[in-house]
Amino acid sequence: MVPGGQKLNLSGDRYTVDYLLTVDEKKARPLAEHICYEQTVEFPGDLIPDGEIKNQIVGRLESLERIDKKRSVAKISFAVEITGFEFTQFLNNLFGNISILPGIRIINIDIPESLLSISKGPRFGKQGITNILGVNRPLICSALKPLGMSAEQLAEQAYQFAAGGIDLIKDDHGICNQAFSPFKERVVKCSEAVKKANQKYGTKTLYLPNISGPAKMIRDWASIAKESGVGGLLISPGLIGIDTMKSIAEDDLINLPIMAHPAFNGTYVVSESNGISHGVLYGLLMRLAGADMTVFPNFGGRFSFSRDECLDIASGCRRPLQGIKPTLPAPGGGMTTDRLPEIIDTYGKDFVLLIGGGLHRHSDNIKRNTENFREMVDKI
Amino acid sequence: MVPGGQKLNLSGDRYTVDYLLTVDEKKARPLAEHICYEQTVEFPGDLIPDGEIKNQIVGRLESLERIDKKRSVAKISFAVEITGFEFTQFLNNLFGNISILPGIRIINIDIPESLLSISKGPRFGKQGITNILGVNRPLICSALKPLGMSAEQLAEQAYQFAAGGIDLIKDDHGICNQAFSPFKERVVKCSEAVKKANQKYGTKTLYLPNISGPAKMIRDWASIAKESGVGGLLISPGLIGIDTMKSIAEDDLINLPIMAHPAFNGTYVVSESNGISHGVLYGLLMRLAGADMTVFPNFGGRFSFSRDECLDIASGCRRPLQGIKPTLPAPGGGMTTDRLPEIIDTYGKDFVLLIGGGLHRHSDNIKRNTENFREMVDKI
Numbered sequence: 203m204v205p206g207g208q209k210l211n212l213s214g215d216r217y218t219v220d221y222l223l224t225v226d227e228k229k230a231r232p233l234a235e236h237i238c239y240e241q242t243v244e245f246p247g248d249l250i251p252d253g254e255i256k257n258q259i260v261g262r263l264e265s266l267e268r269i270d271k272k273r274s275v276a277k278i279s280f281a282v283e284i285t286g287f288e289f290t291q292f293l294n295n296l297f298g299n300i301s302i303l304p305g306i307r308i309i310n311i312d313i314p315e316s317l318l319s320i321s322k323g324p325r326f327g328k329q330g331i332t333n334i335l336g337v338n339r340p341l342i343c344s345a346l347k348p349l350g351m352s353a354e355q356l357a358e359q360a361y362q363f364a365a366g367g368i369d370l371i372k373d374d375h376g377i378c379n380q381a382f383s384p385f386k387e388r389v390v391k392c393s394e395a396v397k398k399a400n401q402k403y404g405t406k407t408l409y410l411p412n413i414s415g416p417a418k419m420i421r422d423w424a425s426i427a428k429e430s431g432v433g434g435l436l437i438s439p440g441l442i443g444i445d446t447m448k449s450i451a452e453d454d455l456i457n458l459p460i461m462a463h464p465a466f467n468g469t470y471v472v473s474e475s476n477g478i479s480h481g482v483l484y485g486l487l488m489r490l491a492g493a494d495m496t497v498f499p500n501f502g503g504r505f506s507f508s509r510d511e512c513l514d515i516a517s518g519c520r521r522p523l524q525g526i527k528p529t530l531p532a533p534g535g536g537m538t539t540d541r542l543p544e545i546i547d548t549y550g551k552d553f554v555l556l557i558g559g560g561l562h563r564h565s566d567n568i569k570r571n572t573e574n575f576r577e578m579v580d581k582i
Numbered sequence: 583m584v585p586g587g588q589k590l591n592l593s594g595d596r597y598t599v600d601y602l603l604t605v606d607e608k609k610a611r612p613l614a615e616h617i618c619y620e621q622t623v624e625f626p627g628d629l630i631p632d633g634e635i636k637n638q639i640v641g642r643l644e645s646l647e648r649i650d651k652k653r654s655v656a657k658i659s660f661a662v663e664i665t666g667f668e669f670t671q672f673l674n675n676l677f678g679n680i681s682i683l684p685g686i687r688i689i690n691i692d693i694p695e696s697l698l699s700i701s702k703g704p705r706f707g708k709q710g711i712t713n714i715l716g717v718n719r720p721l722i723c724s725a726l727k728p729l730g731m732s733a734e735q736l737a738e739q740a741y742q743f744a745a746g747g748i749d750l751i752k753d754d755h756g757i758c759n760q761a762f763s764p765f766k767e768r769v770v771k772c773s774e775a776v777k778k779a780n781q782k783y784g785t786k787t788l789y790l791p792n793i794s795g796p797a798k799m800i801r802d803w804a805s806i807a808k809e810s811g812v813g814g815l816l817i818s819p820g821l822i823g824i825d826t827m828k829s830i831a832e833d834d835l836i837n838l839p840i841m842a843h844p845a846f847n848g849t850y851v852v853s854e855s856n857g858i859s860h861g862v863l864y865g866l867l868m869r870l871a872g873a874d875m876t877v878f879p880n881f882g883g884r885f886s887f888s889r890d891e892c893l894d895i896a897s898g899c900r901r902p903l904q905g906i907k908p909t910l911p912a913p914g915g916g917m918t919t920d921r922l923p924e925i926i927d928t929y930g931k932d933f934v935l936l937i938g939g940g941l942h943r944h945s946d947n948i949k950r951n952t953e954n955f956r957e958m959v960d961k962i
Contacts, residue, residue, distance in 0.1 A: 203946055204728060205735055210762055236884075243728030244754055246939045255730035284729060286760040288796050290821045294756060294845050298818070302848025302885050348584060348623030349664060350635035355585055374624055376674055380666040382590055416668050417829040438678070441670045443823025449797040465674050468682025473853040504616075505682050559626045566583055 206251030212258050216279040217317050219296060220310035223274045224475035234263050234276035237306070240299050242284060259284060275309070282317040289320050289491065290445045297478065309479045311486060315524045321490040322452050326459045327527025328552050331494055334433075334459075335369050335406050339582055340546060341554045342575065343370035343461075343532065344561050346377065346392065353383045357391035359568060363561075364399035364407035366572025370554065371396065372436045373412035375463045385415065386426055393430040408433025410461050413450070414441045424456045434459035434494070440467030444491045451492025461532065461554075462493035472506070480511040485518015489529040495554050500533035500545065509548060516549055530554050538563075539575055546582055555579070586631030592638050596659040597697050599676060600690035603654045604855035614643050614656035617686070620679050622664060639664060655689070662697040669700050669871065670825045677858065689859045691866060695904045701870040702832050706839045707907025708932050711874055714813070714839075715749050715786050719962055720926060721934045722955065723750035723841075723912065724941050726757065726772065733763045737771035739948060743941075744779035744787035746952025750934065751776065752816045753792035755843045765795065766806055773810040788813025790841050793830070794821045804836045814839035814874070820847030824871045831872025841912065841934075842873035852886070860891040865898015869909040875934050880913035880925065889928060896929055910934050918943075919955055926962055935959070 221237060223230050238261030239247060250256045264277040285292040300306050324330070332338060344363055346356045356377070363371050371392075379385040389411045396409040409432050413423040420442060424435060435458050439447040451460045464484060470477035471484070478487070480498070488496040496519060499505030501512045512533060519529040531549060534556025545555065561571045601617060603610050618641030619627060630636045644657040665672040680686050704710070712718060724743055726736045736757070743751050751772075759765040769791045776789040789812050793803040800822060807815060815838050819827040831840045844864060850857035851864070858867070860878070868876040876899060879885030881892045892913060899909040911929060914936025925935065941951045 204731065204739075204942065208730060208732060208735075208762070210730060240884075242756065243730065244725075244756060244938070245728040246943070249939060249942050250728060255728060259728070259730040283761060284756075286758050286795075288759060290795055290797075291756070291758045291760075294758075294794070294818065294821055298756065298821070298845035299848075301820070301846050302844060302852065302879055302887075304852045304886055345624075348625040348630060348635060348639070350588060350590060350623065350639040351584065352588060355588075359584075376622065376624060376664075376671070376678065378666050378671045378674075379668060380671075381663060382588070414674070415666075415670055417670075417823060417826040438674065440681070441674055441678070441823070441825070443797060443821070443826055445821070446797040446823055446826065464682060465678035466681050468679075469850050469857045472682065472684045472856050476852050477849045499682055504620075506684055507682075558624070559629060562584065562629050563626070 203249050203251055206253040208254060210254045210258065212254065212281050212283050213316060215282045215314045215316045217282055217314060218264060218277055218279045218312045219308060221276045221278060222307040222309045223276055224272055224305045227268065227271055230274040230276070231266055234266050234278065237261060237276065237278055237300055238263055241295055242280065244299065282314065285317065285320065287320050289448055292320060293444065305475055307475060307477055307479060308482050311482060318524055318526060321526060322492065323489060323526030324492055324494040324529050325451060325457070326494045328530050329527070331459055331530060334408065338551070340551055340579055341369040342579055343372060343554050343556050344368055345372050345374045345558050347374035347558065349374060349376050349380070350382055353388040353391045356383060356388055357395040360392040360409060361395040361399045362568035363572055364396045364405050365403050366569040367403070367405050367576045368407055368572050370408050370410060372410040372461060375412055375414065375436060375438055375465050378412055378415050385423060389427050389432065390430050393432050397431060410434040410436045412436040414438040417442065417446070420446060420450065424450050428456055428458060432458065434461060436461050436463055438463040438465040439491060440465050444487065447493070448491040459494040460492055461495040461497060462488045463497045479514060480507065481514030481518035485515045489519055489526065493529050495530045495532045497532045497534060497556060499535035500537060502541065503535035503537065505535050512548065532556055534558065539578060542578060583629050583631055586633040588634060590634045590638065592634065592661050592663050593696060595662045595694045595696045597662055597694060598644060598657055598659045598692045599688060601656045601658060602687040602689045603656055604652055604685045607648065607651055610654040611646055614646055614658065617641060617656065617658055617680055618643055621675055622660065624679065662694065665697065665700065667700050669828055672700060673824065685855055687855060687857055687859060688862050691862060698904055698906060701906060702872065703869060703906030704872055704874040704909050705831060705837070706874045708910050709907070711839055711910060714788065718931070720931055720959055721749040722959055723752060723934050723936050724748055725752050725754045725938050727754035727938065729754060729756050729760070730762055733768040733771045736763060736768055737775040740772040740789060741775040741779045742948035743952055744776045744785055745783050746949040747783070747785050747956045748787055748952050750788050750790060752790040752841060755792055755794065755816060755818055755845050758792055758795050765803060769807050769812065770810050773812050777811060790814040790816045792816040794818040797822065797826070800826060800830065804830050804833070808836055808838060812838065814841060816841050816843055818843040818845040819871060820845050824867065827873070828871040839874040840872055841875040841877060842868045843877045859894060860887065861894030861898035865895045869899055869906065873909050875910045875912045877912045877914060877936060879915040880917060882921065883915035883917065885915050892928065912936055914938065919958060922958060
C-alpha cells in the first residue's frame with residue numbers, strides 16, 4: 203500500500219476519450235477498467251488507498267456502449283492535471299502503454315477549455331493561408347520530385363510550377379539533405395526561383411521546404427528556410443515527433459505556415475481495431491500540434507482511405523474548438539484532373555488539393571499543365 | 583518526363599529491407615514493385631528516363647518469396663545515399679508513405695557498414711552498464727509510482743528501493759512535470775535520496791528520471807538531470823521522436839545511459855500484418871538510436887507479446903553489428919517473483935528485469951521486499 207491522503211488541488215475539469223474496444227463482449231468492461239489504471243497510475247488498484255489518487259487520478263469509466271458482439275465504445279475521463287499541461291504527456295495519457303495492447307482504438311477526444319490551453323493551434327489556419335494567397339477556392343499544391351534531381355533541376359521545376367500559377371510547392375517529403383540536393387542549397391535555389399517566377403508572372407506561389415531532418419538541425423533549418431524567404435514548412439511529425447512540429451509552429455521567430463505530412467505514422471490508422479482514428483490523428487491531433495495544413499491520402503487513390511475516413515479528417519480539422527483555428531485538409535495521392543468535381547463535392551472549397559505526377563503527365567511543359575489545372579479549379 | 587542524365591556518384595552500397603506482405607499471392611509482386619517507387623522517387627515510373635535515378639535510386643526488388651497463399655516476403659534494397667546519412671530520412675525510406683498501406687510489415691533490415699555510420703549505437707551498452715554497477719547477473723529495475731504522489735513521497739520510495747539494493751530506479755513513464763511532482767523538484771529530491779541510500783547501505787543504485795517532455799525542454803531537462811547526479815535517463819521515443827532520443831544519447835555533455843520506453847509506439851507491433859516487427863522496432867531501431875536499455879512488455883504479463891516476439895527483441899539487441907554495442911533487453915509488465923526461472927531461461931543473464939507492483943505486494947516494507955528479490959536474483 204502506498205501512502206494516501208495527498209491534497210492534489212484538482213480543478214475537477216476532465217477530458218474524455220472514446221476508445222473503440224474490439225474484443226468479446228465479456229472482455230469489454232474489464233479492458234475498459236484496465237485502461238483507467240494503465241493510462242494513469244499503472245499500479246494495482248488494491249495497493250492504492252482511498253483518496254484523491256484513486257478517485258480522481260485513476261481514469262473514470264463514464265460509459266460503456268455495446269455496438270455489436272465484438273465492439274464496444276468506452277468513454278473514459280481523465281483529470282486535466284495528469285497531462286501536466288504538456289502535449290507530450292497528453293499523448294502519453296491518451297495512448298502510451300495501451301498502444302501496446304491490441305483491440306483499442308481512439309475514435310474521439312473531448313477537451314475542456316482549460317486543457318485546450320496547451321495548444322495554440324494553427325498560427326495561420328484556413329483563413330490565414332487563403333489571405334496570404336488572396337483567393338477563395340481550393341488551393342493547389344504540388345511537390346518537387348523525384349529524389350535524385352539536383353538543386354538546380356528542382357529549382358527549375360519550382361519555377362515552372364510558380365509560373366503556371368500554383369498556390370503551394372512543397373519538397374517531396376523524401377527529399378531532405380541528400381548529397382544530390384543538399385538542404386541549404388536546395389532551399390535557397392528553390393526559394394529564389396519561386397520569387398523570380400512570382401515577380402515575372404504576378405503569381406503568389408509559396409514554397410514549403412521539408413525540414414524533417416535530424417533533431418539537432420530542425421530549428422536551424424527552419425531559420426535558414428525563413429531567411430531564404432520560403433512561404434511555409436513541410437514537416438513529418440511521425441519522423442521528428444509531434445511536439446517537435448508543435449514547437450516549430452509556435453515559434454514566433456519562425457512564424458511560417460506548417461504543412462504536416464503523414465510519413466511513418468500511417469500505422470496508427472490502417473488497422474480498424476487498433477491505433478487512432480483518421481479524424482483524431484490527421485485532423486484533431488495535427489491541428490492541436492499547430493498544422494495549418496494536414497496532408498493525407500485521398501480516397502480512391504493509391505492508398506486505402508475511404509471517403510468517410512477522409513470526411514472524418516476534414517471534420518477533425520474544422521469542428522469548433524474554443525480559440526483554435528481550423529486546419530486545411532490536404533488530400534493527395536494519385537490525384538488526377540478528372541476527379542476534381544467528386545473531390546470538391548466531398549471537401550467543399552476549403553482544402554488543399556495535392557497533385558503530383560498528374561501535372562507531369564500531359565506534357566513536359568509543367569507551366570502549361572499547371573495553368574490548365576489552375577484554370578479548371580478557378581472555374582469552380 | 584523529368585530530365586535525365588544526372589551523375590549521382592553513388593557508392594553501390596545498398597541496405598536491404600525484408601517486407602512481409604500480407605496480401606493475396608497475385609498482389610504480392612505488384613505491391614513489392616510499388617514499394618520500390620513509393621519509398622524513393624514517389625513518381626510514375628514511365629515519367630522517369632533511363633539513368634541513375636531509375637536504375638539506382640528507385641528501390642530494387644532483390645527477391646520475392648512466398649510463405650503461403652496470403653503471405654510473401656519481399657527483399658528490397660536501397661542505395662545508402664538516399665538516406666542522406668541521416669537517421670530520420672533512413673526511417674522515412676524504410677516506412678514513410680507505405681506505413682499508410684495495410685498489409686506491409688518490416689521484419690528485418692540488413693545494413694552495410696557505410697550506413698551504420700549514421701549511428702553511434704548505445705554509448706554504454708550491456709558492458710558499460712554492468713561495469714558501472716559492478717555485477718554479472720540480470721539487473722533489477724523498478725519504477726517510482728503512482729502518478730499523484732509528491733516529489734517527497736517519490737524520493738522516499740526511491741530511498742527504500744536503493745536501500746534494498748535495487749540496480750536501477752526509473753520514474754514511471756507517466757510521471758513527468760505534473761504540479762504534484764514538478765520535474766526539477768522530483769529529480770533533485772530523488773537523486774539526493776538515492777545518493778544518501780547508496781552511501782548508507784553501500785549500494786550502487788542508478789536513478790533514471792523521465793525526460794520525455796516538450797521538445798523545447800528536453801535538452802534542458804537532460805542537463806538538469808545530469809547536474810543532479812542521476813544515473814541515466816528514461817525516454818519514450820514514441821512521444822518525443824526517435825531521433826530526439828538519439829540526439830540525447832549522442833550528446834557528449836549529457837553522457838548518460840539511456841533507457842527507451844515503448845509508450846505510444848506499440849501500434850507499430852500489435853497487428854501482425856502491419857507496422858514493424860518487435861525485433862526491428864524494440865531491438866534494432868532502439869539500439870541504432872542509442873538506447874542502452876530497451877523496455878518492452880514481457881510475455882505472459884498483462885500485454886500480448888509472445889515468448890518468440892520477446893526473443894526477437896533480444897536478438898535485435900544482441901546480433902552482431904559492426905561497431906555497435908549490444909543493448910540490454912528490459913522486459914517488464916506484470917512481473918512476479920515466481921516467474922524468475924522461466925525468464926532467466928529465456929533471456930540468459932544479460933538483461934534488465936523490470937518489476938513494478940510486485941515489489942509493493944508482499945508488504946509495505948519496500949526495502950525488505952527489494953532485498954528479498956535481489957537475494958533471489960543473486961542466487962542465480
